Amino acid sequence: xxxxxxxxxxTGHRLRNTPMTDLVRGRVSGRLDLEATIADAGLVGPLAxxxxxxxxxxxxxxxxxxxxxRDLAEHFRDGLAAGTDEETLIRDxxxxxxxxxxxxxxxxxxxxxxxxxxxxxxxxxxxxxxxxVGLYAIAAANYWRQRPIIRTDxxxxxxxxxxxxxxxxxxxxxxxxxxxxxxxxVDPVDxxxxxxxxxGVARDRIVTRFVDAARLSAIEPWSGPDEDALGRQAMExxxxxxxAVDGLFDRVExxxxxxxxxxxxPALGREVTTGLPSDPADVAFFGFESRVATAGPTQAFDSVxxxxxxxxxxxxxxxxxxxxxxxxxxxxxxxxxxxxxLEAAMGLARQVRTPSFLIGQLVGSSIEMLAFxxxxxxxxxxxxxxxxxDLERIAGVFxxxxxxxxxxxxxNERLFFEDLAQRFYTDDGxxxxxxxxxxxxxxxxxxxxxxxxxxxxPTAAGFLFAPALANLSLDRRTAMEIWNDFFDRCDEAxxxxxxxxxxxxxxxxxxRPLEETMADWRGRLKYFPLNLIxxxxxxxxxxxxxxxxxxxxxxxxxxxxxxxxxxxxWPPSLSVLPTDLLAEPARDPFDGEILRYGILDGVxxxxxxxxxxxxxxxxxxxxxxxxxxxxxxIDSPSxxxxxxxxxxxxxxxxxxLVGDVVVWRGR
Amino acid sequence: xxxxxELMRGAGPVAVLSLLxxxxxxxxxxxxxxxxxxxxxxxMGQSTLYPLLYNLEAKGIVESERRVADNGRERKYYxxxxxxxxxxxxxxxxxQAVTDAMRALGVVTGRLASVWRFA
Numbered sequence: 016x017x018x019x020x021x022x023x024x025x026t027g028h029r030l031r032n033t034p035m036t037d038l039v040r041g042r043v044s045g046r047l048d049l050e051a052t053i054a055d056a057g058l059v060g061p062l063a064x065x066x067x068x069x070x071x072x073x074x075x076x077x078x079x080x081x082x083x084x085r086d087l088a089e090h091f092r093d094g095l096a097a098g099t100d101e102e103t104l105i106r107d108x109x110x111x112x113x114x115x116x117x118x119x120x121x122x123x124x125x126x127x128x129x130x131x132x133x134x135x136x137x138x139x140x141x142x143x144x145x146x147x148v149g150l151y152a153i154a155a156a157n158y159w160r161q162r163p164i165i166r167t168d169x170x171x172x173x174x175x176x177x178x179x180x181x182x183x184x185x186x187x188x189x190x191x192x193x194x195x196x197x198x199x200x201v202d203p204v205d206x207x208x209x210x211x212x213x214x215g216v217a218r219d220r221i222v223t224r225f226v227d228a229a230r231l232s233a234i235e236p237w238s239g240p241d242e243d244a245l246g247r248q249a250m251e252x253x254x255x256x257x258x259a260v261d262g263l264f265d266r267v268e269x270x271x272x273x274x275x276x277x278x279x280x281p282a283l284g285r286e287v288t289t290g291l292p293s294d295p296a297d298v299a300f301f302g303f304e305s306r307v308a309t310a311g312p313t314q315a316f317d318s319v320x321x322x323x324x325x326x327x328x329x330x331x332x333x334x335x336x337x338x339x340x341x342x343x344x345x346x347x348x349x350x351x352x353x354x355x356x357l358e359a360a361m362g363l364a365r366q367v368r369t370p371s372f373l374i375g376q377l378v379g380s381s382i383e384m385l386a387f388x389x390x391x392x393x394x395x396x397x398x399x400x401x402x403x404x405d406l407e408r409i410a411g412v413f414x415x416x417x418x419x420x421x422x423x424x425x426x427n428e429r430l431f432f433e434d435l436a437q438r439f440y441t442d443d444g445x446x447x448x449x450x451x452x453x454x455x456x457x458x459x460x461x462x463x464x465x466x467x468x469x470x471x472x473p474t475a476a477g478f479l480f481a482p483a484l485a486n487l488s489l490d491r492r493t494a495m496e497i498w499n500d501f502f503d504r505c506d507e508a509x510x511x512x513x514x515x516x517x518x519x520x521x522x523x524x525x526x527r528p529l530e531e532t533m534a535d536w537r538g539r540l541k542y543f544p545l546n547l548i549x550x551x552x553x554x555x556x557x558x559x560x561x562x563x564x565x566x567x568x569x570x571x572x573x574x575x576x577x578x579x580x581x582x583x584x585w586p587p588s589l590s591v592l593p594t595d596l597l598a599e600p601a602r603d604p605f606d607g608e609i610l611r612y613g614i615l616d617g618v619x620x621x622x623x624x625x626x627x628x629x630x631x632x633x634x635x636x637x638x639x640x641x642x643x644x645x646x647x648x649i650d651s652p653s654x655x656x657x658x659x660x661x662x663x664x665x666x667x668x669x670x671x672l673v674g675d676v677v678v679w680r681g682r
Numbered sequence: 683x684x685x686x687x688e689l690m691r692g693a694g695p696v697a698v699l700s701l702l703x704x705x706x707x708x709x710x711x712x713x714x715x716x717x718x719x720x721x722x723x724x725x726m727g728q729s730t731l732y733p734l735l736y737n738l739e740a741k742g743i744v745e746s747e748r749r750v751a752d753n754g755r756e757r758k759y760y761x762x763x764x765x766x767x768x769x770x771x772x773x774x775x776x777x778q779a780v781t782d783a784m785r786a787l788g789v790v791t792g793r794l795a796s797v798w799r800f801a
Contacts, residue, residue: 086732118732
């Protein structure tokens with residue numbers, strides 16, 4: 016295409032056709048302008064076209080192309096000046112394609128050595144790039160050829176033993192019925208909700224307030240009145256009165272008896288589901304009616320990650336009701352009812368642990384701790400509420416748990432990653448595969464109860480980047496091994512004692528501290544999604560060990576009281592407790608020795624050596640740390656559980672926390 | 683008569699060097715001179731000449747300079763370098779040896795040999 020002289024002369028045109036080197040020197044030379052070069056030679060028509068075509072066919076950089084064009088144009092101009100006609104010049108020129116090739120090669124040879132080396136370098140780089148891209152394309156094709164295969168219905172697997180449990184052995188219908196009845200027995204007149212139409216959740220809140228009030232108005236804690244809680248209650252204008260509390264507990268006694276019966280059954284027997292519960296009675300109980308229209312399975316098998324466990328709070332509330340009723344029974348001198356309540360609370364704790372999810376274990380532990388507190392408080396303030404037979408029965412209830420020390424079962428917690436793996440990793444049929452691009456959106460969808468978009472083409476960016484990202488993350492087999500290793504260490508820690516537990520091991524993944532796997536993008540990518548779903552297991556294991564330690568303490572205190580009754584005075588040492596009453600006294604979680612014990616100021620006192628790991632003869636801890644540093648203060652007296660932050664072989668002695676911590680004191 | 687391409691590839695450069703040994707010339711002038719002096723035997727078009735000149739330049743055997751000619755227009759003139767003269771002398775001796783050998787074999791006649799002695 017020819018351009019006019021006017022166009023050639025414009026500053027913009029010249030600027031666009033000036034090499035950068037000239038511009039740097041302040042010259043607007045315009046010497047990259049091929050058309051101007053041809054025009055300057057005075058060539059038009061076929062000769063100009065020939066020069067233009069040959070110059071372009073050389074595929075040389077613009078500056079070299081213009082040089083070639085200038086030489087050719089000058090040649091034709093000289094030929095015309097010598098009287099040769101256009102046709103002859105074109106014919107004599109020869110094959111323009113071959114000419115362009117020869118011109119290109121010779122111009123390339125003319126370049127400086129550095130430019131030629133650079134060109135070779137670029138060529139080598141280009142070839143390498145093509146090879147790499149080719150290999151990557153093969154890898155990408157291979158990546159997209161494989162798909163996740165959802166083989167196992169883990170939800171059904173979880174529910175299989177539940178479905179196999181006879182209806183008569185299932186506790187949940189009885190618990191639900193009892194809790195429904197208790198809800199309906201709450202008298203709104205007793206509270207600020209009077210006159211309002213209350214749903215089940217609102218009624219549960221009222222029950223909780225009554226239970227709180229009842230707990231405070233029954234027996235005192237062994238450590239003395241809970242002044243803080245009593246103060247808060249005194250500030251509440253509409254706190255339930257003692258009469259109202261008594262009235263409610265009188266009314267709910269039949270329901271509590273129903274709870275006791277249910278808690279004695281072998282299993283909880285509630286199927287776990289994603290979305291809506293399968294039992295219409297559950298839908299009504301949990302107030303899920305409004306979800307009926309939108310719920311429904313979205314794929315072949317629902318994921319365990321989307322399982323809902325709305326019954327856990329209900330069971331914990333039932334446990335609190337029973338523990339509180341036990342307190343009231345102790346205060347009323349009704350040891351038999353108290354024992355029945357404690358037995359039932361321990362039954363609920365056992366039932367809620369199956370299926371063995373981590374959260375279920377923690378709910379079970381929390382109910383057990385409520386029962387333990389009742390016993391410790393009762394042994395200090397109302398020991399006479401229990402007959403010898405009552406004490407023997409309580410000891411038997413807790414001894415059952417002692418035989419089952421590894422009750423902290425996380426087997427089903429492992430299923431979370433197994434289920435996630437079958438949905439978000441490809442399946443090569445041999446237990447391996449790679450992470451797919453769906454995982455990010457998929458986890459979010461599963462958490463909301465939705466499914467996984469397994470079908471559909473990837474975006475261009477997804478196609479390109481997913482194989483690279485998959486190679487940066489762990490493959491399925493390795494991820495599974497790390498996950499199982501994590502839970503193996505948890506199981507091992509659960510079998511250990513508090514003074515033996517390796518906390519660093521518990522909070523690590525693949526030998527690296529958990530926080531390190533999230534510290535940089537490489538760790539986040541490599542361990543994704545393991546690091547997202549791995550539970551805060553170290554705290555959970557410590558909670559379990561705290562429960563076990565507290566249970567051992569309770570057994571010891573019961574044996575202490577039974578020994579006092581047998582010999583007529585407090586024994587001088589825990590090691591002399593009769594073995595028919597207690598196989599072995601509780602151990603100090605800080606050093607594994609028998610918990611320290613003495614008669615101080617005429618009363619029996621049991622203490623732990625505390626975070627300083629030194630026995631100060633029961634002299635209570637003096638926390639010298641600045642509370643404004645934000646660290647939790649250690650109070651004494653206290654519970655063993657409150658000290659669990661300081662347990663473990665890898666915990667240094669806390670030298671600033673001088674003194675012991677009293678964990679039970681008689682009166 | 684047109685010369686085979688392979689022969690032209692060997693003869694072209696020494697012919698151009700030979701012409702430039704007399705003084706600097708521009709492209710069209712070289713084509714004309716080759717055609718005229720060899721009776722068209724070594725006639726080469728632009729498509730051969732300019733790549734040849736660029737190659738000789740790349741080897742440092744010739745050098746070029748663009749300047750305004752007598753007619754007032756810019757032209758690129760080519761001339762031999764010192765290396766070019768050395769190369770011409772060497773090539774001439776080789777061609778002489780080849781020609782003598784060919785003559786001894788009766789392949790070439792005195793006429794063709796005389797063509798290569800135009801310098």
